[in-house]
Amino acid sequence: MTDKLIIKKYNNRRLYDTEKNTYVTLNHLSEVIKQGRQVEVIDVKTRDDVTAFTLTQIILEEARKKNFLLPVPLLHLMIQFGETVLSEFFEKYLQQIIKNYLAFKSSVDEQFERWLDLSVNLADQAKKSLPPLSPLKSVFSLMAEPVEQRETKRKK
Numbered sequence: 001m002t003d004k005l006i007i008k009k010y011n012n013r014r015l016y017d018t019e020k021n022t023y024v025t026l027n028h029l030s031e032v033i034k035q036g037r038q039v040e041v042i043d044v045k046t047r048d049d050v051t052a053f054t055l056t057q058i059i060l061e062e063a064r065k066k067n068f069l070l071p072v073p074l075l076h077l078m079i080q081f082g083e084t085v086l087s088e089f090f091e092k093y094l095q096q097i098i099k100n101y102l103a104f105k106s107s108v109d110e111q112f113e114r115w116l117d118l119s120v121n122l123a124d125q126a127k128k129s130l131p132p133l134s135p136l137k138s139v140f141s142l143m144a145e146p147v148e149q150r151e152t153k154r155k156k
Contacts, residue, residue, distance in 0.1 A: 005032060007041045009050055015041070030058045 007029065008016040017024045029039055033055075041054040063069030070078075078086050 004038045004040050007039055007054070008044050009041050009054065010044050015054070026054070026058050026061055029054070030062070033058075 006018045007024070008018060010016065015024050015026070015029065016022070017028075033039060039051065039055075040049065041051045042048070043050045059069065
């Protein structure tokens, strides 16, 4: 199995997985990518690389299911400025921003997991090292008694 999965795209919009020798759907490609594989989509007739177009189709299909992809003001800006400003932003910055976000999220998740483990370990150690509470049991039992019972005991 190679790092990059080669997909052939036919005129009838069918996608052919050259590794498994079978036709696949956009949903299948989405799952392959979510598992960490890179794909390259080649138009069979023209031999053009149509990977970006196919990946965009996947994103739009998923957005259509959720009825939301990007905020409307951003979509207006994308249409208004087209390739001039936004293509540079997407090519240079957005990919790095997403990678940084995912790395930061991962490190925060790991740190939180360590804190949870630490608190469980400290709680276990505290249970083992605390002296028995029997000398204080009478004090605690007084607090647990209903107020009326305590009042009757005082009057006696």
